[in-house]
Amino acid sequence: MATFAKISDSNQVLAVVIVSDSDTQNAEGVEEESVGQAFLEKNNNWPAAMWIQTSYNTWQHTHSSGDNSKAFRGNYASVGFTWDADSEVFWPIKPFDSWVKHTETASWKSPIGDAPALPSEKQTQNNAKSHAWGYQWNETDKSWDLVDAVVPS
Amino acid sequence: MQKKVLTEQALYFGDVSMPKGFEINYYQLSHDTLQSNFTNEKFLFSRTWDMLNTYIREHINLKYTIKLINKDTWGTIYKPLEISTPLLNVDPVDLRNSPDYTLLYGVQVKDCSVRIHYDDNRRKGKSWDIPLTNNQFIMFPSTNLYYLTNTQKDSLNFVQTITYDYT
Numbered sequence: 001m002a003t004f005a006k007i008s009d010s011n012q013v014l015a016v017v018i019v020s021d022s023d024t025q026n027a028e029g030v031e032e033e034s035v036g037q038a039f040l041e042k043n044n045n046w047p048a049a050m051w052i053q054t055s056y057n058t059w060q061h062t063h064s065s066g067d068n069s070k071a072f073r074g075n076y077a078s079v080g081f082t083w084d085a086d087s088e089v090f091w092p093i094k095p096f097d098s099w100v101k102h103t104e105t106a107s108w109k110s111p112i113g114d115a116p117a118l119p120s121e122k123q124t125q126n127n128a129k130s131h132a133w134g135y136q137w138n139e140t141d142k143s144w145d146l147v148d149a150v151v152p153s
Numbered sequence: 154m155q156k157k158v159l160t161e162q163a164l165y166f167g168d169v170s171m172p173k174g175f176e177i178n179y180y181q182l183s184h185d186t187l188q189s190n191f192t193n194e195k196f197l198f199s200r201t202w203d204m205l206n207t208y209i210r211e212h213i214n215l216k217y218t219i220k221l222i223n224k225d226t227w228g229t230i231y232k233p234l235e236i237s238t239p240l241l242n243v244d245p246v247d248l249r250n251s252p253d254y255t256l257l258y259g260v261q262v263k264d265c266s267v268r269i270h271y272d273d274n275r276r277k278g279k280s281w282d283i284p285l286t287n288n289q290f291i292m293f294p295s296t297n298l299y300y301l302t303n304t305q306k307d308s309l310n311f312v313q314t315i316t317y318d319y320t
Contacts, residue, residue, distance in 0.1 A: 006211070009170065014211040045204045047172045079215060 002036050004051045005077035005090065006044070013081040013090065016054065017044070052083055054090060060105045074106030096139045110137055115144045122146070162271050165217070165292040166283060169208055169258070177205050177288060182260045183311045186228025196227050206315060209256060209290060221317040224252040228260070231303040231310040239270075242295040242316050252316035255299070256292040259285045260311035264304040269297050285312065292317075 002024040006015045017040070024036035037048035044051075055072035057064040063071040074089030075081065082091045089106045099108040115135030118126070122133040135144040169177055178201040189196045196202075210221045231237065243251035257267060265285045273279050283291055285301070293299070295316060303310045 008212070008215065009172065012215055014215055045175060045200060045207070047175060050172060 002031060003054050003056055003076075004036055004040060005054045005081070005083065006040075006046055007050050007052060007083050009050075011083045011085070013077045013079055013083065015079060016077055052077070052090075060107050096137055098139060098142055110144070111142060112144070118146075162294055162297065164269065164281065164283070165213065166290060169205060169288050169290060171204065171208060175204065177201055179260050179287070179311070182228065182313055186230060186260070186311050186313070189228060190230060202226070202313075205258060205313070209292070209315070210317075213292070220320045221254065222320065224316040224318055226313065226315045229312050229314065231265070231301060231312065233303065233306050233308065235303045235310075237301040239298050239300050241298045242314075252295045253319045254292050254317040255295045255297075256290055256315045256317065257285060257301075258290045258313040258315070259287050260313050262287055262303075262305075262310040262312060263308055265310050265312070266302050266304075267291055267299055268302065269293055269299045271297050 001021060002019050004017055004019060005013045006017065008014050019036050019039060021031065023039040024031050024033075026032045026035050033053045034048070036053060037051045040046065040051045041048040052073075054075075054077040055063075055070075056076050058071045058073065059075055061071050061074055062068050074087075075092060077083070077090040078092075080093045083089075084091055087103065089103075091101065091106065092108065094108055096108075096110070098111050100111060102109040115137075118133055118135075122131070125131040126133055132149040133146060134149055136147045138145045171177060181199055181201040182205075185197045185199055185202070188194075206223065206226075213219050213221055229237075242255045259265065262285055266282055267285050268280050268282050270278065270280045285291060301310075301312065
């Protein structure tokens with residue numbers, strides 16, 4: 001089966017549909033995106049060029065099989081994602097205004113990078129399940145705040 | 154100080170901007186409205202109606218994260234200078250089976266406007282007027298009473314109504 005994302009005129013994903021193999025294969029039985037696009041244009045009333053094939057097994061440029069050469073178009077598309085035809089990537093929804101594109105992983109990163117590692121004492125408390133320390137992005141201060149998500153019982 | 158919106162009465166409106174070559178076939182919808190009115194039968198499902206309905210559902214979901222579920226649909230014909238009766242698509246004694254939203258779509262309209270009544274807390278009986286033009290939709294809560302005013306002089310106005318639940 002093949003999966004296609006339906007995109008709007010502003011390249012946002014409106015829907016994701018699954019098409020059977022037989023409707024995406026050419027006369028020689030080889031899967032071709034254009035065959036699936038033509039099928040969808042005819043049956044789902046939306047222009048062929050606005051159906052973009054996506055891969056269920058791809059996330060952040062990695063493939064679930066472990067063979068990243070099979071990774072296809074950055075991320076498995078979902079409603080609200082944005083299709084970037086130039087880089088051939090489905091970009092997830094931007095989580096915060098200040099975050100920037102990280103093309104290597106087809107994901108968004110904070111302007112100061114990933115959250116730091118937890119201090120060892122906090123990690124120990126997490127391991128003991130007495131707390132649930134974690135970093136939460138503070139968009140106002142553009143910083144990672146250390147917060148405890150669980151109130152000990 | 155914080156704020157929590159418990160409910161809102163929002164009006165969604167805009168053009169149905171279908172891709173070139175996939176425009177809504179107003180002739181088909183008008184024809185189906187006439188047929189359904191003459192035969193007194195349910196509005197026929199058609200590819201054109203499906204395109205309109207899909208466009209609305211997908212774009213409302215994309216922009217406002219409201220998942221609409223179809224409830225009913227019908228087409229209405231308005232004569233020149235006709236003002237509709239006050240319309241309400243919820244049944245006050247059967248709210249369980251009443252729709253959440255009412256959508257009006259201008260199939261083929263001229264000089265048509267919709268007056269939507271609402272309450273603003275203790276300020277009762279307020280109203281909002283919005284014109285309905287060709288290929289434009291207006292969606293609002295079904296609990297709002299509304300009526301259509303048609304001031305065209307020499308043609309019929311065709312308006313498609315679709316009602317929805319939401320999740």
